[in-house]
Amino acid sequence: MTSELTPSEKDPLTKNKQLAFSESENVVICENCHAQVNGMYCSQCGQSVESTLKYFWTVILHLLDDIFSFDSRANRTLIPLVFRPGFLTKEYIAGRRVHYVPPLRLYLFISIVFFISLQYFIDTEEASNFKSNANNADVIQQIETKLTTIDHLIETSPNEQASSLRKQKQQLEHIKADIAQNEDDNLSSLASQLAQLSLDESLHDQPMQKEKYDKLKKQLELARNAEKKAKPKGFTIGNNKDGSFTLPFLSDSENIKLGKIVDGLETKANKAFFEDPKKLVEAVIGKMPQIMFVLMPLFAVLLKVMFIFSKRLYLEHLTVALHSHSFIFFSILLAELSGLARKFLFDNSYETAGDLFNVIQMCIFIWIPVYLFLMQKRVYQQGTLLTTVKYMFIGSIYIIMIGFSAAIAFIWGVVDL
Incomplete structure (x- = not known):
């Protein structure tokens, strides 16, 4: 049994007349199924009425806007991010999302600004010695x-x-x-x-x-x-008394090859550290954004394991990870800015104002662990004692993860020098 063709399908001329009529009457017709469209999407096939054929720079601007757009939602996001532990995460999980910057976009923006600013802070420290x-x-x-x-x-x-x-x-x-x-x-x-x-x-x-x-x-x-x-003696990666590096599961010949690679890395790292430490730091910092982006889902896995009986989805734990790291990066950025303001005021003999920024910087660093504890307690809604135990355990594991990440960033940065 075949379906009956519509008049427009039988006669292409009729179809063209209908399209011309619809255009003259300001009626939008779907380019895919030719049905009349009321709104941004076709109710028959779901295709958007917006054309995908655009100027290249228009596409680039839209892409940048999707990543970095911080409209009025920024004010409603950054303030609770800093002062209301767990609020953004609970709002997002509850489905109240339209008023806030999405977690992934928030993390991308703050992390990019944070890692770029680290380079600036290094430069300012170098500049302080320029006069001498x-x-x-x-x-x-x-x-x-x-x-x-x-x-x-x-x-x-x-x-x-x-x-x-x-x-x-x-x-x-x-x-x-x-x-x-000038050391x-x-x-x-x-x-x-x-x-x-x-x-x-x-x-x-x-x-x-x-x-x-x-x-x-x-x-x-x-x-x-x-x-x-x-003066420091330099870097060493050896795990034996003679300074060599071996792994027990490798054969002697394989350990010899590994030792040569490690010796090369040590030599390169020490040369960079004593000749141009700034370049070495830049190389290591340059690798951290990629490594942190990999560390994020691993941290979410750790939260999933620690709160396995909370019956929360993995993406909910990932939201916690994104918001907590966004807060940490933003807080450290504020602390660094406070440090710069303090140094500027002290250099210009404004000691009282400088002491104020010193207090602000100390308060920020105290607030970070307190905030993360309160965030964990409010999101997962567990008792104080159980939250404390899990918080200490998660913190210990996370410090180890950060240590491995820093080691990978260091080796990766040395290799690329």
């Missing part, structure tokens, strides 16, 4: 000029005088290295003062200058020794 580095650069330039002069004199001087000049050259090179490294502000300052005296031609003709020179030289030697003792 600039002053030391002048001293280093003077030392290099003096060293060039000494080299010329050594070539044309008698042996005894040349020997004295070589000792002076060696002393200046040590001072130059102390200033250039210790006190050591760098002493070296700079000693360099100024060393460059003074009238040093040996003035007893006071000579006494000051000897005193600074002794202080610098003590500072050098203290700096050497405090």
Whole structure:
């Protein structure tokens, strides 16, 4: 039995007339089934009336808007995110979602801002030493000029005088290295003062200058020794007494190959750490967003296991994970901004206002664990004692997970250097 064709299907001309008529009457016709549409979607086939054929930049802007759009919902989301533990999660699970930023979008936005800001904070710490580095650069330039002069004199001087000049050259090179490294502000300052005296031609003709020179030289030697003792020995990944790294389930030949890989990573990591630590930190931080995005569903699995009798779906636990991490990142971001404000105020002699931001920063770091405890208690609605036990256990496991994540980020960052 065949269905009877409609007039428009029998006669294509009739179909075109109907479409032309509908357009003239401002009636929307579905492009898929040609039924009349009232609204944004066809009631017959479900297709949207909005065309998918758009300019490329329009598609990109819509995509960015879907990810980052923070309209009036942002105010209704960020305030309870910080001050009302568990509120957003309970609202989302209860189905009241239209007034708030979705959990995944909220996490993506905050995490991107957070990890980008870490780079900025590193830069500001480096910038704080710019002034001293600039002053030391002048001293280093003077030392290099003096060293060039000494080299010329050594070539044309008698042996005894040349020997004295070589000792002076060696002393200046040590001072130059102390200033250039700038690992210790006190050591760098002493070296700079000693360099100024060393460059003074009238040093040996003035007893006071000579006494000051000897005193600074002794202080610098003590500072050098203290700096050497405090200097870290470097990274090591070995799990044996001899510093090698082996795994019991691998054969000897496989452990030898593994040891060579580990030795290469150690060498690369130590070189990066002592030569350009900022670059190493940037590489590690650059890997954290991807690793945290993988860690998120694993943390949700941990919540599912710990609250297995709560009869909650996995996506509900994932919502808890997304909201809790969004809160942690946002709070740390606020704490870092408070730290910057405190430093700025102290540098400009506003100690009282600086102390206020110091208190704010401390309160934020205290509020983070308290907030997470209250969030767990309100979302899962369990007693205080049981919540405390589970909170401590989940926290311990999560710290281990963060440790593994940091190790992976470190190794991954070193490999990509």
